Structures are given as structure tokens and as C-alpha cells.
Amino acid sequence: MDFEPSLDRIVGTARVPDEATTTPPVPVKIIVAGGFGVGKTTTVGAISEISPLTTEAEMTLESVGVDNPGAVSSKTTTTIAMDFGCVTIDRTLKLYLFGTPGQSRFAFMWDDLIRGALGALVVVDTNRIDDCYPAVDYFERAGLPFVVGINTFNGQLGYQLDEVRWALAVREDVPVLAFDARFRGSVRDALLVVLDQALDRAINLNSQ
Amino acid sequence: MRFPPDPDDPEHPAPGVRPFLQQGMSSAGPYRPPPHHEAADAPTPGDQTTALRPFVITSGRVDGPDPEIGMETQVTVHPGAAPARLPPEKRAIVALCVEPLSVAEISARLKMHLGVTRILVGDLRAAGQLDVHVLDNDFPDPETILRVIRGLRAIP
Numbered sequence: 001m002d003f004e005p006s007l008d009r010i011v012g013t014a015r016v017p018d019e020a021t022t023t024p025p026v027p028v029k030i031i032v033a034g035g036f037g038v039g040k041t042t043t044v045g046a047i048s049e050i051s052p053l054t055t056e057a058e059m060t061l062e063s064v065g066v067d068n069p070g071a072v073s074s075k076t077t078t079t080i081a082m083d084f085g086c087v088t089i090d091r092t093l094k095l096y097l098f099g100t101p102g103q104s105r106f107a108f109m110w111d112d113l114i115r116g117a118l119g120a121l122v123v124v125d126t127n128r129i130d131d132c133y134p135a136v137d138y139f140e141r142a143g144l145p146f147v148v149g150i151n152t153f154n155g156q157l158g159y160q161l162d163e164v165r166w167a168l169a170v171r172e173d174v175p176v177l178a179f180d181a182r183f184r185g186s187v188r189d190a191l192l193v194v195l196d197q198a199l200d201r202a203i204n205l206n207s208q
Numbered sequence: 209m210r211f212p213p214d215p216d217d218p219e220h221p222a223p224g225v226r227p228f229l230q231q232g233m234s235s236a237g238p239y240r241p242p243p244h245h246e247a248a249d250a251p252t253p254g255d256q257t258t259a260l261r262p263f264v265i266t267s268g269r270v271d272g273p274d275p276e277i278g279m280e281t282q283v284t285v286h287p288g289a290a291p292a293r294l295p296p297e298k299r300a301i302v303a304l305c306v307e308p309l310s311v312a313e314i315s316a317r318l319k320m321h322l323g324v325t326r327i328l329v330g331d332l333r334a335a336g337q338l339d340v341h342v343l344d345n346d347f348p349d350p351e352t353i354l355r356v357i358r359g360l361r362a363i364p
Contacts, residue, residue, distance in 0.1 A: 024308030
């Protein structure tokens, strides 16, 4: 009979953790970005082994395109909800997915968030394509590998991928693909494209 | 004959009475949390996760936490940490971290603001209660990425 010490039997925190629990997995992360309601949480939930958790964080917003009231600082902070999930690759490696909103009209400061990130999947709803501009702009400037994923809500894509690429005006080397946020396999394939970009960048960094 | 207004009468406060006493007991009563606004899809600035203001929990610190402590950074209990008397929020964090946990998971499970969580985790690390496993390299190496790719491909 297998014996596994159950967590219920541990009282307090005086337990001396054994070797397996003291060596935590190496965390890697992918950012899932996009406007409100484009399917970020669905994307995270489709592949995560835990149901998506929510945390609240401060973000510094720099208002852009809004009348500047003069001497008053244009920076404000706002509290946003972030959904995240994870996939255990093996005992020593764990992939985290963070879904973050990108409000239009705001360029946002994601420096903390993208620190150490492998790349990003920008989720796009073709009905509201504008919503993803801030995220695309930000990742381009930050030099983070990213992929534009068009969420085909009902399995149908209303536009050709080329049309969407043209509307977004992303660089040639940025993949634009269609996926369905509801299906694990579809999300997995989209993430694999992100990882492909991340691998290219890592190899380039290493060879320099 | 007219009497001067009674300074204790809330209806006719004397000019010298401090403003917070002028409204009677309602303004000088104990702290009441602000009414909770439901159905806010996009959180409005000022919404709080906890009844206590975050800076109360962080002992007044509002400056940024240690940038080394990211959302995915793994945290574990420091083996053989000296017993210490901790405030409830920190005790809850230590209790959770008997198994490796990311800062984001701690924040979500305790319904504690992410910024507050990061500050408290930094405190507990400095106090020798927690081990914070900061990665050496800022960007994962190709071998790690290949392992993630293989791991994801294995997902049915």
C-alpha cells in the first residue's frame, strides 16, 4: 500500500519539509493579453490544471490621448483583476499563464509583469480589433515575443488572417493565427507558436 | 432673553467645536467599512480586497516591493525558521507555503492584494521565515523553453 503523508495530518507549520517539497519548480510564464471580454480567462481556463484564480494588482496608467490637466501628474494607478492558471510540465518546471486586461486609451506599464516572461499571446476579437492595440504596441516596444491570436468565438473567422494582419499593422515576423479559446488543443497550439518565438529569441540572445 | 447656543447641542454647534464633532455621533463613531459596490466588472480605483486598508497591513509602506519578487516567484517555508509571533496576514502566508507556492497563488488564495502580498513576502524573507526562490537569469534558456514545448505537446 502506498503511503503518502496527507496534508490534513500536518498541524501547524512546525513540520520539517522533506527534500521534494523544499525544491520548488522553476516557474516560467506566458502573458495572455487583450481587451475586456475577448476570452482571456477562457483561454487560461482551457489549458490550466487549476480553475483560473484571480488576484488584484495595482497598475500605473499613463493616460494617452486624454486632455492633460496641466501640472497634475498624468500618471494614475488603478486596481485591475488578473486571472491566472498554471500547467505543471514536470516536477521541476511549471508554466504560469497570466491574463491581463489592456484598456484602450491607456498605455499601461507592464514592466513588472513581463519581467522574465517567455512571450505573450494577444487575444483579439475581430469585432473590436482596437482593443488589442495597446498590448501590441507595448510588446513591440518591450521586445517581448508575441503572437496575435484571433479568438473565433463560434468556430468561424469572419475575416482572412491577412486582413487582420493588415488592420493590426504588426511586423512581418509576428505570427497571426486563429484559435478557439474554448478548446484545450487549440489554446495549446497557439501557446506552442508563442514558445516557438520565445525559443528563437532565446537562441539569438545566447549566440550573441 | 436669548441664551447662547449650547455647544453640546448637535443642532446648534458652537463655532469652536471641531468639525468631526459637529455632526453628532454619526461622524465620530467607530470605523465602518465603506458600502460594497456590487457588479463592477472593471474594478474601480479604490476598491479593496480586505476591510483593512492595505497600508495598515504593510505597516504604512506604500512604496514598491522588491522587483525580484515576481508573480510567479516560488515561495517556501524556510526550514528550521525560528518560531516568531506574526500578525495574522503573515501567519496565513507562512501556513500556505509548506508546499511551494507562487506569489500570485498566495495573493489569490488569501484574497490579498498582489502588491501587499509581495511586500509581506519580502518581509518574511528578510525575517528568515520564508525562502524566496529568485531565478538567476532574467530570461529562460533555450533548454528550458524546449522542455516547456515538449511538455505542452504532451497535453492531449
